[in-house]
Amino acid sequence: MDVTGLINTREGWVDRRIFWDQAIYEQELERVFARAWLFVAHESELPRPGDFLTTYMGQDSVIVARHTDGRIRVFTNSCTHRGNRICFADGGNARQFTCNYHGWSFGTDGALLGQHEEAHYAGWIDKSQWGLQNARVETYKGLVFACFDADAPSLEDYLGDYRWYLDIVLDQTDEGTEFIGGCVRNDFQANWKFGVENFIGDSLHASWTHDSGAKAMTYGKPVPEFMPVEQDSFHANANGHGWEGGTDGLGTLGIMSLRRPVIMAYYQQKRAQMARRLGELRATRLFGSVVSASVFPNFSYLPGIGTMRVWHPKGPRRIELRAWTIVNRDMPDEVRNAMRDACMETFSPSGVFEMDDGENWENATRANEGVVTRRQRLHYGLRVGTSRRDDPDLPGNISRPMYSDVNQLAFYQRWLDFMTGQSWRDIPRVR
Numbered sequence: 486m487d488v489t490g491l492i493n494t495r496e497g498w499v500d501r502r503i504f505w506d507q508a509i510y511e512q513e514l515e516r517v518f519a520r521a522w523l524f525v526a527h528e529s530e531l532p533r534p535g536d537f538l539t540t541y542m543g544q545d546s547v548i549v550a551r552h553t554d555g556r557i558r559v560f561t562n563s564c565t566h567r568g569n570r571i572c573f574a575d576g577g578n579a580r581q582f583t584c585n586y587h588g589w590s591f592g593t594d595g596a597l598l599g600q601h602e603e604a605h606y607a608g609w610i611d612k613s614q615w616g617l618q619n620a621r622v623e624t625y626k627g628l629v630f631a632c633f634d635a636d637a638p639s640l641e642d643y644l645g646d647y648r649w650y651l652d653i654v655l656d657q658t659d660e661g662t663e664f665i666g667g668c669v670r671n672d673f674q675a676n677w678k679f680g681v682e683n684f685i686g687d688s689l690h691a692s693w694t695h696d697s698g699a700k701a702m703t704y705g706k707p708v709p710e711f712m713p714v715e716q717d718s719f720h721a722n723a724n725g726h727g728w729e730g731g732t733d734g735l736g737t738l739g740i741m742s743l744r745r746p747v748i749m750a751y752y753q754q755k756r757a758q759m760a761r762r763l764g765e766l767r768a769t770r771l772f773g774s775v776v777s778a779s780v781f782p783n784f785s786y787l788p789g790i791g792t793m794r795v796w797h798p799k800g801p802r803r804i805e806l807r808a809w810t811i812v813n814r815d816m817p818d819e820v821r822n823a824m825r826d827a828c829m830e831t832f833s834p835s836g837v838f839e840m841d842d843g844e845n846w847e848n849a850t851r852a853n854e855g856v857v858t859r860r861q862r863l864h865y866g867l868r869v870g871t872s873r874r875d876d877p878d879l880p881g882n883i884s885r886p887m888y889s890d891v892n893q894l895a896f897y898q899r900w901l902d903f904m905t906g907q908s909w910r911d912i913p914r915v916r
């Protein structure tokens with residue numbers, strides 16, 4: 486299906502069809518999710534050989550396991566005999582995975598190890614040919630990504646200039662980061678792109694959608710009081726990944742610390758070390774500001790609040806959100822507990838902000854379907870065409886201020902690159 490006419494990133498509009506059409510969705514699974522590097526785990530979730538978890542790459546169920554050689558492997562969670570799902574657990578530690586149906590068993594690298602009543606198979610199967618499909622696996626500072634496309638560039642190239650921004654969260658201390666408190670799941674009857682585009686650049690919704698929730702949380706202080714002043718904020722994007730935020734170093738940390746001052750105290754004491762690692766700009770001005778961010782295609786996070794999340798597609802009108810709290814390994818218990826509680830209070834199934842957003846995305850997905858409604862395009866034109874690549878301080882494509890559709894359009898341009906490209910040869914390495 487040719488989707489080139491559905492989005493215009495120069496004029497700044499999007500066709501409503503991309504949020505509900507089944508054929509477009511099928512093409513997304515093939516051309517976006519089966520090609521891109523997808524976040525699957527944090528290394529801290531799999532510390533020992535045999536540790537595993539199950540997740541999704543697009544709609545493909547996969548097992549992420551640390552093999553006996555210490556390397557993390559990612560492979561399809563569907564038996565090569567009749568296709569039965571092999572592993573039903575969310576995670577754990579295992580020597581092998583054995584299928585319920587006829588007892589074929591697979592190693593923590595996906596290799597076919599043996600079968601129940603194996604003697605019957607003598608001479609009839611070459612086991613080395615019937616293992617589970619392994620994805621490429623690469624890590625970036627604790628985050629594990631996997632990719633099913635042999636022609637995709639390395640993860641480092643895929644992230645490109647955007648690594649500079651990811652480091653603000655991942656590289657604050659020598660000890661690195663970890664996920665705490667397990668995985669929280671949430672279901673939305675909405676298109677997956679709404680979650681991504683909201684986190685990549687939609688700061689404009691915050692002071693409207695989240696105002697009442699914020700007042701309830703902050704003893705009456707309205708959201709706009711935490712938002713950056715216009716001239717000190719920006720959109721940054723590279724290769725379809727985006728970061729939007731302020732430069733006051735205070736907005737998000739202020740919200741987090743109102744009820745939990747240990748968070749602010751920890752960061753005040755860390756800022757010098759962070760500045761040595763990241764430089765003053767990133768350590769004291771970008772981190773701590775109101776920021777939201779997404780990595781193409783479906784991984785989002787909020788620096789400072791500590792939520793990291795994947796918007797798993799489950800059809801054009803459904804998302805399974807999986808979310809974690811990321812903390813620095815060197816955080817004392819009372820700080821990490823405060824981080825987790827603040828994260829749950831804001832962005833979780835019981836979090837005030839998550840509910841605000843989910844309702845809007847569900848209604849937008851449904852309403853975009855109307856047969857007359859769908860004839861009218863959606864406006865994505867705020868500050869279209871204003872980004873520049875030659876900023877003296879910030880890598881990537883930069884547009885000021887943050888109140889714009891620039892990052893959303895960069896995400897949709899990357900989406901177009903993937904959806905129209907026949908293979909990775911047609912997808913620009915740097916966008």
Ligand code: FES
Binds near residue numbers: 565568586
């Ligand atoms: S389907 Fe898995 S062993 Fe038969």
Ligand SMILES: [Fe+2]
Binds near residue numbers: 683690694695838
């Ligand atoms: Fe929101």
